[in-house]
Amino acid sequence: MSESSSRAIILDTSGRELDTIRQKLEEREYTEILALAWPEATKVLHNGGSGLAVVPIDVGDDTGIGRIEEMKRMRPEIPIIATGPAPIPDLILRAIRAGAIEFLVRPVQPTELAQALERIRFKTGLDRSYGKCIAVYTAKGGMGGTTLAVNTAFALARSEAERRVALVDLVVMGGDVRIFLDMKPERTIKDLAEEIDSLSRHELVRYLHPLEEGVYVCADPNLPDEGELLTGRRIVSVLRRLTQEFAYTVVDCEHTLNERTLAVLDFADEIVLITHLTLPAVRGLQRTLDVFARLNYPPEKVSIVVNRHGSKGDLTLSDLEKVLERPVTATIPNDYKATIDAAARGLPIYQSAPKSKIASALDRLAANLKPSSDGGKAANGDHGSHGKGSGLFRRKTEA
Ligand SMILES: Nc1ncnc2c1ncn2[C@@H]1O[C@H](COP(=O)(O)OP(=O)(O)OP(=O)(O)O)[C@@H](O)[C@H]1O
Numbered sequence: 001m002s003e004s005s006s007r008a009i010i011l012d013t014s015g016r017e018l019d020t021i022r023q024k025l026e027e028r029e030y031t032e033i034l035a036l037a038w039p040e041a042t043k044v045l046h047n048g049g050s051g052l053a054v055v056p057i058d059v060g061d062d063t064g065i066g067r068i069e070e071m072k073r074m075r076p077e078i079p080i081i082a083t084g085p086a087p088i089p090d091l092i093l094r095a096i097r098a099g100a101i102e103f104l105v106r107p108v109q110p111t112e113l114a115q116a117l118e119r120i121r122f123k124t125g126l127d128r129s130y131g132k133c134i135a136v137y138t139a140k141g142g143m144g145g146t147t148l149a150v151n152t153a154f155a156l157a158r159s160e161a162e163r164r165v166a167l168v169d170l171v172v173m174g175g176d177v178r179i180f181l182d183m184k185p186e187r188t189i190k191d192l193a194e195e196i197d198s199l200s201r202h203e204l205v206r207y208l209h210p211l212e213e214g215v216y217v218c219a220d221p222n223l224p225d226e227g228e229l230l231t232g233r234r235i236v237s238v239l240r241r242l243t244q245e246f247a248y249t250v251v252d253c254e255h256t257l258n259e260r261t262l263a264v265l266d267f268a269d270e271i272v273l274i275t276h277l278t279l280p281a282v283r284g285l286q287r288t289l290d291v292f293a294r295l296n297y298p299p300e301k302v303s304i305v306v307n308r309h310g311s312k313g314d315l316t317l318s319d320l321e322k323v324l325e326r327p328v329t330a331t332i333p334n335d336y337k338a339t340i341d342a343a344a345r346g347l348p349i350y351q352s353a354p355k356s357k358i359a360s361a362l363d364r365l366a367a368n369l370k371p372s373s374d375g376g377k378a379a380n381g382d383h384g385s386h387g388k389g390s391g392l393f394r395r396k397t398e399a
């Protein structure tokens with residue numbers, strides 16, 4: 001948030017209500033919170049920007065509505081939260097027409113205020129997503145999805161000045177990320193998804209498992225049936241928040257195109273689609289690409305990666321490229337010892353086998369997933385693209 005957008009004005013509010021609002025705003029990193037009466041508020045508004053205003057309104061008294069209108073005239077960019085005595089449709093309508101962006105019933109409840117502040121962040125783009133979401137998907141299990149998701153996340157973190165990468169294990173029937181990294185998470189994606197709408201930045205990180213390399217793991221649920229709570233919508237909320245906070249969000253997906261997977265694939269900026277050079281794997285790959293075409297995913301959204309390259313296969317790389325009529329983005333060499341050893345030690349491959357060819361190949365894959373310096377490949381800044389575009393899940397949920 002910019003300096004002026006971290007200032008909030010609370011109009012004509014006192015006592016416990018003021019304390020509640022002030023506390024929530026502080027949690028949301030509003031650093032200058034001013035409780036003011038009307039004449040002082042106008043002076044502050046004249047003097048410069050402000051990030052937010054909270055204005056009480058009432059039935060049968062137009063003072064509050066008039067103040068919202070006046071504030072909007074003075075500083076149209078400021079989001080205004082109106083508070084009223086009850087959820088009266090006519091009052092809400094008038095507040096919105098006057099220029100309020102949210103309406104809350106007094107006494108203001110902390111959770112409701114937190115949710116309103118979260119919605120305002122999205123609506124106003126104050127905290128626009130800036131990171132890139134990368135989904136790692138394989139149509140069949142056992143092809144290296146988790147290996148590539150985990151190691152790509154570490155490679156991206158190493159290449160980032162800020163070293164902030166989220167790694168999400170969305171395999172709800174027993175994900176392997178926690179095993180590959182030998183960790184015991186305190187909280188899982190189930191906990192995060194439940195609370196996502198009301199978490200401050202600070203609180204969000206507490207739902208992740210931080211590793212010193214700059215990778216923050218969002219673990220799979222502890223119990224398989226907890227996955228039922230993870231609807232596509234919840235997952236999109238989680239990913240949207242993570243892409244606000246992290247330069248990269250890498251997701252290890254399940255191997256079926258269920259609602260959860262489709263939500264991730266729709267949302268992702270880029271899909272790493274893994275295959276082997278075997279006939280069953282390539283058949284699975286072709287079927288997946290057919291589905292992606294029906295979902296109108298642009299070809300450049302999908303990076304095809306051949307894993308275990310060099311192991312005995314049914315096709316060559318050029319056979320595959322001819323069949324698909326498109327190039328393969330990267331190949332990862334076959335190195336069973338390095339992958340098994342890393343997983344057994346709970347380490348990324350670049351640490352357990354730093355000089356191996358597979359470690360270099362994983363670095364190259366990550367470099368390929370980064371936005372190019374001319375801004376060509378990825379969403380390096382404006383993530384207006386998230387949640388737009390095409391996709392089965394989107395069509396289903398918007399219907
Ligand atoms: N490049 C590679 N060379 C050799 N072995 C590999 C390579 N990549 C992965 N493997 C091995 O293949 C097996 C499956 O890998 P991984 O668990 O990453 O796949 P997956 O697609 O996540 O499978 P699933 O989710 O179905 O368990 C593991 O034993 C892993 O060590």
Ligand SMILES: [Mg+2]
Pocket residue numbers: 145146147171176
């Ligand atoms: Mg896996």
